[in-house]
Amino acid sequence: MQLLKDKINRASSIDIRKVNIDDLNDFDDxxxxxxxxxxxxxxxxxxxxxxxxFFKCNGYIVKTSFSDYGILAEDCVLDAFxxxxx
Numbered sequence: 001m002q003l004l005k006d007k008i009n010r011a012s013s014i015d016i017r018k019v020n021i022d023d024l025n026d027f028d029d030x031x032x033x034x035x036x037x038x039x040x041x042x043x044x045x046x047x048x049x050x051x052x053x054f055f056k057c058n059g060y061i062v063k064t065s066f067s068d069y070g071i072l073a074e075d076c077v078l079d080a081f082x083x084x085x086x
Contacts, residue, residue, distance in 0.1 A: 004043065011051040016063050024055055025051075032048075053065070064077075
């Protein structure tokens, strides 16, 4: 668990201008098992991605942030893509 915490701390401090798009996971390639608990899905996600704050989508770097507002990340991402691809 400490390795994941260290990974998150390192990833959160990276400046978007220093991100290499080739090092990022493609958003469409990230697969999470819906049958697992929320905690297990979060851990799987953090272990699967190179950086949980940055992804590539259609050749663009996408920066994400997280909060404790109780809104699902999936809903936020869907809303963002819906506004981009109307």
